[in-house]
Amino acid sequence: MRAAPDERSSGLGLEVFDPAPVGVAVTGGRDRRLVYANAVYRSVFGDRTLRAIAHEAFSEHVDRDYYYGLADHVLATGEPVTVTEAPVKLAYADTGPQERFFTFSLSQISLSGGEPGVLLVCAEVTEQVTAARQIQDLAEERRRLLQRYQKLGSVGAQILWVADAGGGVIEPSLSWEKMTGQSWEEFRGDGWLDALHPDDREPSALAWKEALERVVPLWEHTYRLRLVNGAYRHFSIRAVPVLEGDAVVEWVGTCTDIEQEWRASRRQELLDRAAAATADITRLEEMLTALTQVIVPDLADGCIIYLIPPAPERFGDASISAHQVVSAVRPGLPELPEIGEVTFDAGNIFTRTVRRLRPTYRAFPRGEPNPGVAPAGAEAWLVSAKANSVVLVPVIVDGTVAAMVAAATCGERSPISAADVALIGQMFEHAHDPLSNAIEYRRTQRVALALQHSLLPEPPAVPGLQIAARYRPSPAAAEVGGDWYDCFRLRDGATMLTIGDVAGHDLPAAVTMSQIRNMLRGLAVDREEPVGDILRRLDIAMETLYAEETVTCVLARVERPEDGRWRLNYAVAGHPPPLLVTGDGDARFLEEGRSPILGVIRDGPRDSAVEPLLPGGTVLLYTDGLVERAGEDIGKGLDRLRDLAAPLAHKPLEAFCDELLAGLSNGGDDDIAMIAVRLPSTPLDEWDPPSPAGSGPGTSY
Structure with a gap:
């Protein structure tokens, strides 16, 4: 070892501490001079004495006086002192300023000449202290987290x-x-x-x-x-x-x-779905069907909607008639019965709900509904489906109850809540305007259909002939249309057939159709002349009376001249051609006697044509709604009509017409009118000459 400059030989062999893995130092004299320091000590503290270390490291420590007097205490008492994990904050020889931790052992030692000294042994424990503190911090943190967890869990x-x-x-x-x-x-x-x-x-x-x-x-x-x-x-x-x-x-x-948040979110979602379901729908039944599909299964397990016609006798002791229009049921439950028309007496809960204008709610044990909570037929369903609650929600449109929603929950599901009852009402309130339009549309359509049928006559009874007529209004138009057909007998015994179409789908078109049809009837009975000439006179009359109208028309006479053979005298003004179906099952269009539509060429010539009619043959007149389809050439529709009609040649005439309608109508935007006449299949010599109009045996038509 190399001694400090003022070191005296101690005779104690201090060199034995040179290889020690801990710091060793010896101080002596009153001035606490450094007598010995091994390499570990010097690498950490340099040439500082114990006093210097104490004054530098502990000057700000609350126990600095204790640390200052440690060496004096050892010299005075001869008792050793150990300090564990002391925080020593100073500038170290190897790292510079920082705080590190040491364990010190101080004991008295005799130097040469009997001079007392202090032996210092120190070991750095910074890593151990740091690790222990981290462990302690983690334990404390875990304790606090556990405490918080327990407190949160309890309150x-x-x-x-x-x-x-x-x-x-x-x-x-x-x-x-x-x-x-x-x-x-x-x-x-x-x-x-x-x-x-x-x-x-x-x-x-x-x-x-x-x-x-x-x-x-x-x-x-x-x-x-x-x-x-x-x-x-x-x-x-x-x-x-x-x-x-x-x-x-x-x-x-x-x-x-999150019950409240979930309810608010679901409420908005269902209202949005209900609004979307009614946004692009005009037919009332489709709209109500869409709304039941929102109600079931989200709000209820079964739902029926009844339409209630407006009636002043709802008040007092009067009963109420309603019509079940739609129903829905959750999968896995029995199907709801199809009730149709049902009448509720004055004391029924249904009737009372209509008069109160507010919902009625009933809850009951599963499968044990209270008497009178449902119309006849539906109570059995409540039992079989194990229903536990029923609600009746009146749908008020334009100030009156237009419909009633009857909804039920079943089985283990909770009974309908007050919030869900309110939500059902809100769904229909938000759909008020579409419902109002749909109800008005439905009423108008029914009135229009009744008006249309009142304008179209029943075919007359003509001996030897079968006559059948059909009319189907447009499913997309609430107003009456301009399609018409007519059939009547003339004084000479011939049967006049006509079919036509006035442009438009509104009440004015229907009125014009009725007037032109009646005018054509008058012109036809006024004089005996070719049917083309009758159309020419109609065209002249239209020029004065209906200058803005355009009309297509087919006018035909089914006649039996003196030779006893039936024939068809016909004229076509811009209309699809008549279809002739023979008794042998051949079908072809009659392409002669054609001229432009009425109202375009004033006082122009109108051609006529004559077609022989063989026994058992069928002549069909029809409007373009039977053959036209959007985006398709009309020729394809005519081919479809011909191909479908030919195999029906031997069908009864009523079935012939019905199957054509079923096979060709496709829910388009146009009306369909058709009239068909079928000749007798009996040989001609067994028939008497035609009788005057109004006489002769009746025929099926």
Whole structure:
């Protein structure tokens, strides 16, 4: 060793401390001079004496006087002193200024000549102290977290839980037990699934399993949780994995009651769905069907909507008639009965609800409905479906009850809540304008159809001939259209057939159609002349009376001249050609006698044509609604008509017409009118000459 400059030989062999792994130093004399220091000491403290170290390191320490007097105490008493984990803050030879921790041992030593000295042995314990403090901090943090967890679990709105890496619950949760009533034994592992709504157990288990397999950073899920009182509420569950490296140690999570938020979100969602369902619909039945599909299954398990016609006798002791228009039922339940028209007496709950103008609600034990809560036929369904509640919600449109919604919940499902009853009412309130338009449309369409039928005559009874007529209004138009047909007998015994179409789908078109049809009838009976000339005179009359109108028309006479053979005298003004179907099943269009539509060429010539008619043949006149389709050439529609009519040659005439309508009408935007006449199939010499109009045996038509 190399001694300090003022070092005297001690004779103690201090060199033995040179290889020591700890710091060793010796001080002597009153001035506490440094007599000896090994390499470890010098590498840390340099040439500082013990006094210098104390004054520099502990000058700001609350126990600085204690540290200052340690060496003096050892010299005075001869007792050794040990200081553990002392914080020494100074500029070190190897690192510069910082705080480090040392354990010091001070003892008395005799130097040469009997001079007392102090032997210092020091070992740095910074790493141990730091590690211990970290462990202590972690323990304290864990203690506090555990305390917070326990407190939150006992008083908070959230449920806190811990699961192992496999997803099984491993710690009791006071908040879960308080909320659900499940004990720790019932809750642990996968027992928590038993507290969920039966319909939510499997989906929740599958979602949790997927989260465990994927180790998602945050798992979020919503389910219905059964509370202590047996009611279900929606909870949001959130969980995160606790990792050590890449390995999952456990999962921690919360369950939060979100019933109010869920109800608000669902309410808006259902209102939006109801609005979307009625946005582009004009037909009332389709609109009500769309609304029942929103109600079932989200709000109820079964639903019937009745239409209630306006009637002044609703008040007092009068009964109410209603018509079931649509119904819906949740899959798995019995089908609702088709009731149709039903009458409710004055004392029925249905009638009272109409008069009160506000909903009526009834809850009852499963499958045991109160008498009178449903119309005849529906009560049996409530029993078989194990219904537990029924609500009647009047639908008020333009100040009057236009419909009634009857909804029911069944089985384990909770009875309809007041909030859901209000939501059903709000759905129909928000749909008021579309419903009002649809109801008005429906009423107008029915009035229009009745008016249209009143303008179209029944075919007359003509000996030897069968005559049938059909009219189908446009499904897309509420107003009456301009299609017409007519059939009447002339004084000479011939039968006049006509069919036509005035442009337009409104009441003026129907009025014009009626007037032109009557005018044509008058012109036809006024004089005997070719049918083309009759159309020419009609065209002249239209120039004066209906200058802005355009009309297509076919006018035909079914006549039997003196030779006894039937024939068709016809003229076509811009209209689809007549179809002739022979008794042998051949079908072809009659293409002669054609001229432009009426109202375009004034006082122009109108051609006529004559077509022989063989026994058993059928002549069909029709409007373009039977053959036209949007975006398609009319020739394809004519081919379809011919191909469908030919195999029907031997069908009864009524069936012939019905099957053509069924096979060709496609719900387009145009009306369809058609009139057909079939000749007798009996040989001609067995027939008497035609009788004057109004006489002779009746025929089927």
